Amino acid sequence: MPFIPHTEDDIRAMLEAIGVARIIGVARIDDLFDEIPANLKGGALSRIPPALSEAEIARLMLERAEQDGRYLNFIGAGAYEHHVPAAVWQIVSRGEFYSAYTPYQAEASQGTLQLLYEYQSMMTSLTGLEVSNASLYDGASALAEAVLMAVRAHKTSRRVLVPATVHPAYRRVVKSIVRNQGIEIVELPYCTERGHTLPESLAVHLGQDIAALVIPQPNFFGVLEPVDELTRWAHANQALALALVNPVTLALLSAPGEWGGEGADVAVGDGQPLGIPLSSGGPYFGFMCCKKELVRQMPGRIVGRTVDRDGKPGFTLTLQAREQHIRRSKATSNICTNQGLMVTAATIHMAILGPEGLKRVAEKSHANTMDLLQRLTGISGVKRCFTGPVMHEAVVTLPAPAADVLRALRAQGILGGADLGPHFPELGHAVLVCATETKTEQDLARYAEHLARIAAKRQEAPPCARKTPIKP
Amino acid sequence: MLIFELSRPGRGNFHQAPAKGAGLDDIPQNLMRKSPPRLPEVSEMDAVRHYTRLSQKNFSIDTHFYPLGSCTMKYNPRACNSLAMLPQFLARHPLAPEETGQGFLACLYELQEILKDVTGMAGVSMAPMAGAHGEFAGVAMIRAYHESRGDTARSEIIVPDAAHGTNPATATMCGYKAVEIPTTKEGNVDLAALRAAVGPRTAGLMLTNPSTLGVFEEAIQEVQKIVHDAGGLLYYDGANLNAILGRVKPGDMGFDVIHMNLHKTFSTPHGGGGPGAGPVGVNERLLPFLPLPVVARDKGACRLLVEQDRPQSIGRLSAFLGNPGVLLRAYVYARMLGAEGMRRVADFATLNANYLMAELKKAGFEVAFPMRRASHEFIVTLKAVKEETGVSAMDFAKRLLDYGFHAPTTYFPLLVPECLLIEPTETESKETLDAFVAAMKNILEEARGNPELVKGAPHTTPVRRLDEVKAARELDLAWKQAP
Numbered sequence: 027m028p029f030i031p032h033t034e035d036d037i038r039a040m041l042e043a044i045g046v047a048r049i050i051g052v053a054r055i056d057d058l059f060d061e062i063p064a065n066l067k068g069g070a071l072s073r074i075p076p077a078l079s080e081a082e083i084a085r086l087m088l089e090r091a092e093q094d095g096r097y098l099n100f101i102g103a104g105a106y107e108h109h110v111p112a113a114v115w116q117i118v119s120r121g122e123f124y125s126a127y128t129p130y131q132a133e134a135s136q137g138t139l140q141l142l143y144e145y146q147s148m149m150t151s152l153t154g155l156e157v158s159n160a161s162l163y164d165g166a167s168a169l170a171e172a173v174l175m176a177v178r179a180h181k182t183s184r185r186v187l188v189p190a191t192v193h194p195a196y197r198r199v200v201k202s203i204v205r206n207q208g209i210e211i212v213e214l215p216y217c218t219e220r221g222h223t224l225p226e227s228l229a230v231h232l233g234q235d236i237a238a239l240v241i242p243q244p245n246f247f248g249v250l251e252p253v254d255e256l257t258r259w260a261h262a263n264q265a266l267a268l269a270l271v272n273p274v275t276l277a278l279l280s281a282p283g284e285w286g287g288e289g290a291d292v293a294v295g296d297g298q299p300l301g302i303p304l305s306s307g308g309p310y311f312g313f314m315c316c317k318k319e320l321v322r323q324m325p326g327r328i329v330g331r332t333v334d335r336d337g338k339p340g341f342t343l344t345l346q347a348r349e350q351h352i353r354r355s356k357a358t359s360n361i362c363t364n365q366g367l368m369v370t371a372a373t374i375h376m377a378i379l380g381p382e383g384l385k386r387v388a389e390k391s392h393a394n395t396m397d398l399l400q401r402l403t404g405i406s407g408v409k410r411c412f413t414g415p416v417m418h419e420a421v422v423t424l425p426a427p428a429a430d431v432l433r434a435l436r437a438q439g440i441l442g443g444a445d446l447g448p449h450f451p452e453l454g455h456a457v458l459v460c461a462t463e464t465k466t467e468q469d470l471a472r473y474a475e476h477l478a479r480i481a482a483k484r485q486e487a488p489p490c491a492r493k494t495p496i497k498p
Numbered sequence: 499m500l501i502f503e504l505s506r507p508g509r510g511n512f513h514q515a516p517a518k519g520a521g522l523d524d525i526p527q528n529l530m531r532k533s534p535p536r537l538p539e540v541s542e543m544d545a546v547r548h549y550t551r552l553s554q555k556n557f558s559i560d561t562h563f564y565p566l567g568s569c570t571m572k573y574n575p576r577a578c579n580s581l582a583m584l585p586q587f588l589a590r591h592p593l594a595p596e597e598t599g600q601g602f603l604a605c606l607y608e609l610q611e612i613l614k615d616v617t618g619m620a621g622v623s624m625a626p627m628a629g630a631h632g633e634f635a636g637v638a639m640i641r642a643y644h645e646s647r648g649d650t651a652r653s654e655i656i657v658p659d660a661a662h663g664t665n666p667a668t669a670t671m672c673g674y675k676a677v678e679i680p681t682t683k684e685g686n687v688d689l690a691a692l693r694a695a696v697g698p699r700t701a702g703l704m705l706t707n708p709s710t711l712g713v714f715e716e717a718i719q720e721v722q723k724i725v726h727d728a729g730g731l732l733y734y735d736g737a738n739l740n741a742i743l744g745r746v747k748p749g750d751m752g753f754d755v756i757h758m759n760l761h762k763t764f765s766t767p768h769g770g771g772g773p774g775a776g777p778v779g780v781n782e783r784l785l786p787f788l789p790l791p792v793v794a795r796d797k798g799a800c801r802l803l804v805e806q807d808r809p810q811s812i813g814r815l816s817a818f819l820g821n822p823g824v825l826l827r828a829y830v831y832a833r834m835l836g837a838e839g840m841r842r843v844a845d846f847a848t849l850n851a852n853y854l855m856a857e858l859k860k861a862g863f864e865v866a867f868p869m870r871r872a873s874h875e876f877i878v879t880l881k882a883v884k885e886e887t888g889v890s891a892m893d894f895a896k897r898l899l900d901y902g903f904h905a906p907t908t909y910f911p912l913l914v915p916e917c918l919l920i921e922p923t924e925t926e927s928k929e930t931l932d933a934f935v936a937a938m939k940n941i942l943e944e945a946r947g948n949p950e951l952v953k954g955a956p957h958t959t960p961v962r963r964l965d966e967v968k969a970a971r972e973l974d975l976a977w978k979q980a981p
Contacts, residue, residue, distance in 0.1 A: 028835055029835075031925070058871060061713070061870065066718070068745070071837035072615065075833065091587055120553045122558045124560070126559075131557070131905050136556070141549070143977070144977070146976050151535040157976070161772075163773075167627070167816060199814050276535065277534075278530060305590070309772075309773035331974040332974070333968065342969050352663070357663065360664045364628075366773075381534040382510050393521065396524065432595075436597075441594055463515075
């Protein structure tokens with residue numbers, strides 16, 4: 027019996043101790059279910075296959091993994107391929123981290139609690155804000171929680187401005203999470219030439235009662251937003267400034283806590299670039315930092331340092347009066363556990379990389395993307411889409427439909443970027459490309475060579491023409 | 499010692515990062531960072547030692563019996579971890595085309611089908627990333643269903659007073675008012691109170707069955723009828739699904755929508771507080787509203803259903819696919835159990851709980867519902883012990899740590915005074931349960947003979963009881979460099 031240690035003798039002795047045998051005559055585990063109405067019991071499990079041994083499931087999983095293969099990846103768009111030191115996941119996989127629960131019993135969870143305190147310290151330093159929680163589910167749901175938090179803090183307004191340069195999946199998640207609470211999400215247009223939100227475009231909202239303005243940096247297109255102007259605009263209009271940032275780029279870019287003089291009020295984002303593998307989309311983790319005065323509006327677990335009864339320093343969950351298990355329907359969120367193990371990875375990752383290592387990763391990722399851009403835009407018909415400065419990724423337009431070109435690249439083992447067609451049809455044949463520090467010069471050259479060949483072919487003979495059947 | 503206190507300027511691991519010297523001339527100066535973040539500067543070995551030592555300060559399933567009620571802390575098979583972390587799975591980008599992920603998607607599709615079968619639901623979406631996230635999706639679907647029928651007067655969600663705090667908090671997040679109803683002294687939903695509470699404002703009822711009191715709701719069919727007759731829907735909180743896995747299907751009990759905690763019932767790790775996975779299952783009438791994505795298989799090829807396929811969906815809950823790495827672990831677990839193994843989960847979880855309850859009763863402990871059969875967990879109340887000795891449930895919990903056992907859940911559910919909610923799970927042996935009973939017996943003797951010893955516990959952990967008032971009043975939430 028997989029993962030059940032009971033022997034026949036154990037079962038007999040246990041049923042006897044329970045007293046089942048004396049009542050029924052022959053002891054059976056079935057009799058322990060005697061309070062469940064008979065007509066509800068015993069539904070067939072016809073679609074669940076028979077058990078596999080560990081060797082059999084290992085073989086099946088390996089076959090499936092190999093079937094999927096590996097590609098040379100130039101897609102970013104919210105999930106970034108970075109080197110992760112081997113030590114990170116070896117420590118994360120230790121049973122003491124892997125198989126522990128939420129640290130409710132602080133004395134038996136000092137490892138997890140101290141690690142979370144160190145994580146909070148690292149994140150507050152990266153974002154330049156005073157407080158961090160112990161994580162949320164992912165970047166998109168963290169943004170939704172930030173919107174809810176801003177509305178709670180603002181008190182009069184339920185309107186939040188969200189630029190169209192925010193990741194389209196994030197915008198959809200925000201909508202699905204806040205829609206039932208009467209919150210109005212207003213989308214801000216972007217400058218089609220430079221690729222960022224124009225502070226001038228906010229003029230139509232002057233004088234309106236606005237709870238918050240979301241400011242992505244870099245934005246979904248990789249373009250840098252005028253964060254200082256946008257933050258100042260938000261504060262001048264009594265709105266909170268919600269920063270949406272990539273934690274690795276924060277090694278180079280100004281911290282949200284420094285934006286526009288007073289600083290953004292809340293910073294959120296996805297922690298995946300800090301040591302979390304791509305894994306088809308998760309698990310990742312969302313981070314959230316804020317100014318001290320907003321801490322009681324913050325959702326999620328928070329760890330504090332205190333002392334024990336001997337005066338020895340120690341760590342515990344704190345400010346739990348915000349949370350669902352105490353406040354029930356009045357809680358700041360229904361969230362309880364978060365993405366603890368992912369935060370464990372991120373903390374160890376940041377400790378090993380240090381400030382200089384993280385900076386080098388960010389610099390090299392940027393340099394590789396700029397190098398790739400130069401190579402790609404040297405190809406006839408390939409252009410940079412926006413003129414604004416970029417960080418880590420950028421949009422290029424292709425001379426032929428993006429889906430088609432990306433398919434041809436895939437046949438060569440290359441994932442050439444994210445097709446923007448479905449979300450930004452106005453941009454034409456646009457692709458968002460990203461080359462992190464994991465890419466070598468040969469990788470960049472290989473991408474450019476294949477794209478040049480594919481683009482030339484498409485320009486000569488567009489795919490629709492090629493599809494015409496040739497009559498003998 | 500904090501990692502920051504090990505830090506020395508200039509120390510680092512530059513073999514882990516690319517070479518220096520990439521230019522940033524194209525970035526406007528005003529957008530650049532002014533001072534570097536205060537991350538630790540330590541050697542790789544410093545970091546490895548520091549975090550290995552921290553790990554050793556934790557209790558965990560791999561090191562200790564962890565009978566935390568309602569959390570299902572069972573063994574997390576190692577194969578689930580290593581097979582979910584095959585390099586190809588880890589390297590796949592979420593936006594890589596579906597053709598490059600057919601092996602991965604086949605696992606997800608088959609897991610979805612297994613979850614449908616074992617819960618008796620018509621459709622499953624694995625988008626939610628935790629139990630509470632699943633609850634949100636479930637109640638949002640209830641809302642979308644009523645709204646799609648123009649039935650917009652329904653503004654209340656009913657929850658029993660024994661429910662997890664997430665239930666009323668979820669109702670609020672979905673724009674509903676939570677209405678609590680009482681529990682009878684046998685631990686069932688008070689049917690008279692339920693009848694009085696339902697009406698044209700009822701959107702639905704959220705129920706955990708077996709409940710957090712550790713007993714099966716005997717009148718579930720009656721409860722179901724009352725709620726449905728009032729036009730409400732029935733939500734199954736899957737927190738305790740382990741108790742009935744393979745034995746009873748929530749769909750057969752009449753539930754319209756459910757969530758499952760894969761980090762409980764399907765043995766994916768709790769990870770010190772996540773990541774979990776909280777798939778939702780629905781019956782026919784809620785199918786159109788399932789959150790996206792949902793995995794479909796057509797002529798052998800898997801694909802993710804999107805907005806065009808499901809225009810009435812409540813939408814997306816995560817940037818990509820939820821927590822697929824967790825889903826892979828649950829898939830490996832489900833395949834290793836098979837149908838027969840799944841049935842044994844409920845059998846042996848129930849056997850262990852009833853055995854432990856019987857032995858604790860024999861040892862002189864008072865259980866909260868002695869007239870009832872335990873499900874996979876049960877409640878001991880220490881009210882009389884506290885009156886007699888002054889030793890509380892919290893003191894017992896802390897003293898158990900000294901005996902090398904993680905504490906049961908304390909002071910939940912709120913309606914049983916001085917309670918310990920104990921869930922042994924099916925993966926523990928009789929010897930472990932016997933050792934736990936012996937420890938409880940010893941502590942009871944200590945409470946009577948030397949109460950201060952128990953009140954002062956724990957004595958053997960890295961720290962003793964912490965000053966939580968100081969933690970909340972003098973907030974110290976991040977390390978600051980000494981000036």
